[in-house]
Amino acid sequence: MKKLDTIKKSFSSGFEAQIILRPHFVKKFMGIIVDFGGSDPQKLAGGAHFLEHKLFAKKHGDISHRFEELGANTNAFTSYNETMYFANFIDHSLQVTNLLFELVGTTYFTKENVQKEAEIIAQELAMYQEDPNWELQHQVLEMMFPQTNLALDLTGTQQSLSEMTPQILQEIYEEHYFAGNMKFVACGGFTKAEVREILEEVDKLQKKYLRPQSRPLPQIKPAISKEETQLEIPAEVISARVCIGIKLPDFKLFDSSNELMETIVEAYLEQNLGLMSKGFEKFQKDKLLNSPLAIKVNYTREGNFALISGMSPKPEELIEEIKKLIFNGKGDQALFEIQKKEYIAEMKRKLDQIEELAIESAEMMLEKEDLLKLVQRFGNLSFNDFANYYNEIVDKVEIFSAIMR
The missing domain is CATH 3.30.830.10 (Metalloenzyme, LuxS/M16 peptidase-like)
Known part of the structure; x- marks a missing residue:
């Protein structure tokens, strides 16, 4: 396979950026990935996924609307190991970069918006739980990894959702969303000049929005399986x-x-x-x-x-x-x-x-x-x-x- 033309940059904060050049592609992509996912230990089960949803809420409304004004589509996902926020677009690279850092770098959690989101996710979880395959697989995971988040759905449990508060969500955010735990990636038909501008902007924005340090992440002990097999x-x-x-x-x-x-x-x-x-x-x-x-x-x-x-x-x-x-x-x-x-x-x-x-x-x-x-x-x-x-x-x-x- 042909080697990709990739520009990488590391910052003293621990943050890293990578831009993959794909000449002749009109479509562009930018994302910030966080080394924190649904199966990781967290204050409440489902916290990573809940946080992914609520980071789009800002004081002046849903930030995705501001992406849309630039002709960009934004989305996010939570997997076992990571959470990622991203946007697809054609123009306005610097504006999209700014919005992406504002998305992951600022929080606006209120009692009302957290409670509303908990209700939405609870409905989503209930739908999953009606699927026989979901029940079967999670019973097996419970035997293999009891009392861990692997034994639960990435969305958490009905109880953990009902217990979520703005304070707990902010604690989860502060523990995992810091510069050394996050990476920036862009891909598309960027010019060399655009690459320089984007990396300069990334440097400014990671200093503005991301904390360089956080308290040490907990050491994970291997889960002891149940005797029942x-x-x-x-x-x-x-x-x-x-x-x-x-x-x-x-x-x-x-x-x-x-x-x-x-x-x-x-x-x-x-x-x-x-x-x-x-x-x-x-x-x-x-x-x-x-x-x-x-x-x-x-x-x-x-x-x-x-x-x-x-x-x-x-x-x-x-x-x-x-x-x-x-x-x-x-x-x-x-x-x-x-x-x-x-x-x-x-x-x-x-x-x-x-x-x-x-x-x-x-x-x-x-x-x-x-x-x-x-x-x-x-x-x-x-x-x-x-x-x-x-x-x-x-x-x-x-x-x-x-x-x-």
Whole structure:
């Protein structure tokens, strides 16, 4: 893959900026990512997501309207590990930069607007909780990571939402929103002159809006799993649903790159359980599956895990077969070569998707990784090294399962 033309700058406050040049692209993107997400310890569960919503509220109204006046669209998201605020636009780069820093650098929390937001998010949470898959997966996460935010929805709980106050929200903000915990990224067809102007403006704005220091973040202790490893959930469902949780070890025990280890584990599971696998072919033949399995691997500061879920007329038998393939499944070298090509092709596609490229690059900044180096490492990985990494990881896992019927 062709190396990206990227300009980086670090500031004495700990804040960092990165601008990715994509010549001939009219659309532009800017974002600020915060190294604080929904699964991190916080004053109240769901605080990171609640804060993401309420930072758009300012004394003179919703700041998103001021972005719209510039022809810019703004949005935000909260994931397990981070929160990100961003805007897509064509013109007015400096004005958008100013608004973005005002968005993350100022707060306006009142009893009224916090209570109103709590009601809105509570409705959102209630909708999620009506989904059987949500219930199933969160019961498995509760067994793997009890008494942590991983066992809850990113939005929190009905109780935590009802307990949120402006004071608590401000405390969460001050603990996590400081210069050294945040990064700026821009991507698009900027000229060299625009890059200089933007970086000069970023320097002024990070000094104006962001505190250079904060109290130390709490050290996270590994969650101790529940002794219970299997669970049955009674429910009115047409076909039994299953979810298998794999509690994975700390990826740093095997490599410096969380992202590479996550990619390896997911690829290996797909080779043995995915749509193109011999395992899936056997499941179909033995009438163990109604549809393909959903497979997702995540790394978080609270712990790493994989979730494998699907519907089955023979759930116990399916779970046992999946467990066998998790521990004893053989990798497929031919399929591995296809996976590498697909991975590289997907990353090449992202080079032409300004927003996706910028967000992924921002996440890599938090991980202190380089996106293209990651792609190169996976592309150059031998099948033996791929299998060895997986086998070393799987030797240290715990397995949990739940059936809903």
